[in-house]
Amino acid sequence: MRVLHAIREEFQSMHGKLLFASAVLLPFPMYTGNRIRTLVLRLIGVDIGHGTQFSDRPTLTGPGDIYSRLSIGRHCWFNIRVLINLGASVTVGDAVFIGHEVMLLTESHELGPAQQRAGALSAAPIVIGHGVWLGSRAIVLPGVAIGDGAIVAAGAVVTANVPANVMVGGVPARFMRNLA
Numbered sequence: 001m002r003v004l005h006a007i008r009e010e011f012q013s014m015h016g017k018l019l020f021a022s023a024v025l026l027p028f029p030m031y032t033g034n035r036i037r038t039l040v041l042r043l044i045g046v047d048i049g050h051g052t053q054f055s056d057r058p059t060l061t062g063p064g065d066i067y068s069r070l071s072i073g074r075h076c077w078f079n080i081r082v083l084i085n086l087g088a089s090v091t092v093g094d095a096v097f098i099g100h101e102v103m104l105l106t107e108s109h110e111l112g113p114a115q116q117r118a119g120a121l122s123a124a125p126i127v128i129g130h131g132v133w134l135g136s137r138a139i140v141l142p143g144v145a146i147g148d149g150a151i152v153a154a155g156a157v158v159t160a161n162v163p164a165n166v167m168v169g170g171v172p173a174r175f176m177r178n179l180a
Contacts, residue, residue: 017044017067018060030056030080049074049094054082062086062107072096073130087123088142093130099154100136104128108142129164149179 021040028036034053041057042048045067051074058078060066066086073094080100084090087107092098104126112119124143128134132146135154146152146162153169153176162168165180 015060015066020044022057025057047071049076051075052077054078056080056082058082058084060084060086079136087121089125090128091125092128093132093148095131096128097133099134099138102134102137103139105139106142135169151179 021044024040025033025037034055037054037057038048038052041054045065047068047070049072052072053076055078059082060070061083062069062085069086069089070084071089072092073096075094076092076096076098078098079102082098082101083103083105085103085105085107090104090106106126107121107123110119110122111117122142126140126142127145128140129146129148129150131149133151134140134146135152135156137154138152138156138158140146140152140158144158144161146158147164147166149165150162151167152158152162152173153167155171156169156173157171158168159172162173166178167176168174169176
């Protein structure tokens with residue numbers, strides 16, 4: 001009984017649909033088969049608008065039915081090695097460009113006691129507005145909303161909501177300038 005319980009725990013986060021997608025997309029190197037990646041992700045249940053392309057298969061993580069928690073608008077571009085954590089929903093607007101190695105993280109840990117600071121796991125949604133540009137290696141943390149037309153500079157760590165039509169950058173991300 002303990003062995004079966006351990007096996008079940010080890011494989012509970014295994015997503016069969018993602019394994020299928022990985023197998024189908026394996027022959028395509030980065031920047032090749034962009035539309036095919038989109039088609040395969042749609043086939044496994046991800047809501048993706050017309051004209052959106054992936055230059056590499058994104059890494060999707062999270063518990064349970066992660067596919068229904070991801071919604072991507074039209075005419076978006078996802079560069080290589082993008083990680084999307086789906087412990088809560090992630091909504092991406094239209095015409096969003098996402099740079100290399102961007103991470104969208106909906107899960108984090110509550111602050112725990114001194115003997116273990118990483119406490120209970122919690123999740124909060126991420127919303128990215130229309131026309132947003134997330135620079136390479138930007139990290140968006142749980143519960144953040146990024147307004148339409150905003151730019152998140154490369155390497156920024158976004159810990160709070162970003163208004164529309166501004167540029168933010170740094171760690172943590174701070175206002176840099178107005179864009180409108």
